[in-house]
Amino acid sequence: MTESGKPLKVAVLGCGSVGSQVVRLLQEQATDLAARVGSPVELVGVAVRRLDAAREVEVPEGLLTTDAEGLVSRGDIDVVVEVIGGIEPARSLILSALEHGASVVSANKALLAEDGPTLFEAAEKAGRDLYYEAAVAGAIPILRPLRESLAGDKVTRVLGIVNGTTNFILDKMDTSGAGFADALEEAQALGYAEADPTADVEGFDAAAKAAILASLAFHTRVTDADVYREGIAEVSATDVASAREMNCVVKLLAICELREQPDGEEAVSVRVHPAMIPRSHPLASVREAYNAVFVESEAAGQLMFYGPGAGGSPTASAVLGDLVTVARNRRNDVRGPGESSYADRAVLPMGEARTRYHVAIDVDDRAGVLATVATAFAEHGVSIRTVRQEGRDDDAQLVVVSHEATDAQLSATVAHLQGMDSVREVSSVMRVEGGAE
Ligand SMILES: NC(=O)C1=CN([C@@H]2O[C@H](COP(=O)(O)OP(=O)(O)OC[C@H]3O[C@@H](n4cnc5c(N)ncnc54)[C@H](OP(=O)(O)O)[C@@H]3O)[C@@H](O)[C@H]2O)C=CC1
């Protein structure tokens, strides 16, 4: 416990985009932080890889070190802020920090999604806090509302735009008609997308965040390996135009659902993929690189959390919020609520996920083809909501929008269609989320 007035010692691991802003805020807000915590917050070390790298903040003389392990194992640190990223050495450093008596604040979604339980168990054993608000949706307070504000409610669904890079690209495709490659190039030129955009574009970043959201929302353990994932690289300008025709917009969504099973047990479904949503849905208005998370719960109804999901300063805001909470807990000799995984729910395979589908089928333009296509849908139990023909002769295309069906039913339908003589190609399949059935 930190006695009133005794400085609270903080070590920061990493001084890149986020770490530099954490260090800056610790210095600039020192007086206010001390008042809020009840004792001065003293930065005692900043671990980095390269001592001579240019920094966006001036780190006080003598605080920079390349010996991160030495810093976290000093034994007198109250809070370690981990903003290095990746799995190792971040995991070992967090475990060491906890073992040596520090509480930990981290922004590391990759680590929390891959191996959160190891960290939670270590925090529990050490009797210390582990907070990670910045790991999902940057500055947006979403983990604390799920963990604390909604702790008396039953969350049934979380729908999130949790990756700014892909939202920027899809927004650009929607507003300018650009193809994926051109929109990605613009995102890179503006600094939204990294030189290697794989983690964002292929949905890995969003899948990690979905795992964290689902774990907290449904009081169970979900790791990134449990999350079905599709990125946006295959989304074409034609898909975006088709969405527009339906008064929809394409978004990369993280979808976490609580589903009652036939045996009465509740299981969870967690997936990340591009989907059409109606322009009237609150998530449709999330533009550029912004993030938003739409939560549905039994008592509260629908809630929307919106804001900047990335960037050094916004992310540092969430880190500092956790830091103040953890610091107050230490002063008062209490722990935060920690992990809540009592429900231990099964994670459903993607084949059992239920949604609606927009399917574009290139067909022969002759009498009877519509009937055979409709029969293929019917044979696999997929009910058709609307169907229309686009183009004529060699350009003929049937665009089917289904009612809700499982992914397995839809996959079987597509395989069936692909084997039909009158079908040249199933040119696009896109899920449809949000709005009424
Ligand atoms: N950037 C963002 O917008 C957001 C980031 N996050 C998360 O925040 C974390 C940090 O991200 P970000 O700041 O962008 O990352 P950066 O790559 O900008 O910074 C990483 C920092 O860690 C240091 N570092 C790397 N390896 C080691 C090591 N072995 N020992 C000590 N220091 C090391 C680097 O040192 P050096 O500078 O010497 O190379 C650098 O200062 C990640 O987990 C990320 O997922 C979460 C939300 C948004």
Ligand SMILES: N[C@@H](CC=O)C(=O)O
């Ligand atoms: N790469 C992420 C930022 C960090 O979470 C994004 O594009 O949203």
